[in-house]
Amino acid sequence: MQQFDQPSVVAAWSDQQRVAGRRVALVPTMGALHEGHLALIACAREHADSVVVSIFVNPLQFNRADDFDRYPRPIDDDLALCAAHGVDAVYAPVAATMYPPGFETHIEPGPLADVLEGAQRPGHFRGVTTVVAKLFLATRPHVAVFGEKDFQQLTIIRRMNVDLDMGVHIVGMPTVREPDGLALSSRNRRLTPAQRAAAVCVPRSLQAVADAFGAGVTDPAVVAATGRAVVDAEPLARFEHLELVDPVSLQPVQRVVAGTVAVTAAWFDDIRLIDNRSLASAVTSVAT
Numbered sequence: 001m002q003q004f005d006q007p008s009v010v011a012a013w014s015d016q017q018r019v020a021g022r023r024v025a026l027v028p029t030m031g032a033l034h035e036g037h038l039a040l041i042a043c044a045r046e047h048a049d050s051v052v053v054s055i056f057v058n059p060l061q062f063n064r065a066d067d068f069d070r071y072p073r074p075i076d077d078d079l080a081l082c083a084a085h086g087v088d089a090v091y092a093p094v095a096a097t098m099y100p101p102g103f104e105t106h107i108e109p110g111p112l113a114d115v116l117e118g119a120q121r122p123g124h125f126r127g128v129t130t131v132v133a134k135l136f137l138a139t140r141p142h143v144a145v146f147g148e149k150d151f152q153q154l155t156i157i158r159r160m161n162v163d164l165d166m167g168v169h170i171v172g173m174p175t176v177r178e179p180d181g182l183a184l185s186s187r188n189r190r191l192t193p194a195q196r197a198a199a200v201c202v203p204r205s206l207q208a209v210a211d212a213f214g215a216g217v218t219d220p221a222v223v224a225a226t227g228r229a230v231v232d233a234e235p236l237a238r239f240e241h242l243e244l245v246d247p248v249s250l251q252p253v254q255r256v257v258a259g260t261v262a263v264t265a266a267w268f269d270d271i272r273l274i275d276n277r278s279l280a281s282a283v284t285s286v287a288t
């Protein structure tokens with residue numbers, strides 16, 4: 001496995017792959033790799049001949065310094081996992097390489113970034129689009145694989161890719177979950193055992209939403225309230241938001257329909273967990 005920390009060097013490697021007729025897939029990460037990332041790597045391998053994983057904790061997308069400082073950075077474990085899973089190259093630049101003195105150019109996302117997560121974390125998606133654009137330019141992938149857990153991020157990156165004619169094939173990978181339903185996240189490793197047990201309320205709240213819709217409830221306020229009640233009942237959790245949105249515009253729906261996405265966030269002390277679920281068809285009638 002090759003390791004790079006300079007954009008020009010990983011770009012040269014990617015160019016060599018292309019010249020040799022090999023398709024390149026990028027898996028962008030902030031490290032602290034878990035089974036969810038390994039699923040992204042396996043998916044990348046299905047789409048390409050050469051897989052490059054980027055590992056960079058991007059300061060531009062953190063709006064709280066403590067969150068950035070506490071973000072786990074087990075780089076040796078990450079490199080070992082990449083090597084063990086057949087990754088061809090890791091691109092792990094340092095912040096001074098990505099954002100040297102004088103850096104001032106950003107990719108400004110549109111209204112998709114103003115809602116949900118973006119409303120709670122001003123500037124977050126501007127940081128994401130900027131770093132992803134830089135990673136695309138450095139690694140020059142044919143394909144890039146992102147997790148659907150970060151549903152809004154995936155939507156915004158797809159938009160950027162189209163709007164800026166980047167020509168990368170963006171693949172969304174279904175969320176990988178623990179047996180109890182908790183979505184895998186690098187932040188989970190910061191949960192205490194009690195918080196970890198409590199965190200199951202997040203996927204359960206989405207299950208309650210799906211059940212309400214499945215039972216024929218279509219008023220978004222009523223559907224959202226059933227989900228919120230699950231989180232509110234958990235003493236270690238602090239509800240942040242649960243919204244029913246259109247999967248394309250990310251705007252709140254007037255009526256819940258099949259394909260509406262429930263998007264939620266909850267806090268466990270200073271740890272914020274997000275999750276989402278696309279709602280399948282409601283049961284419309286039961287024959288008697």
Ligand code: PAF
Pocket residue numbers: 028029030056058061128131132150153
């Ligand atoms: O999803 C993530 O881990 C990050 O937001 C990403 C896409 C690697 C950009 O820093």
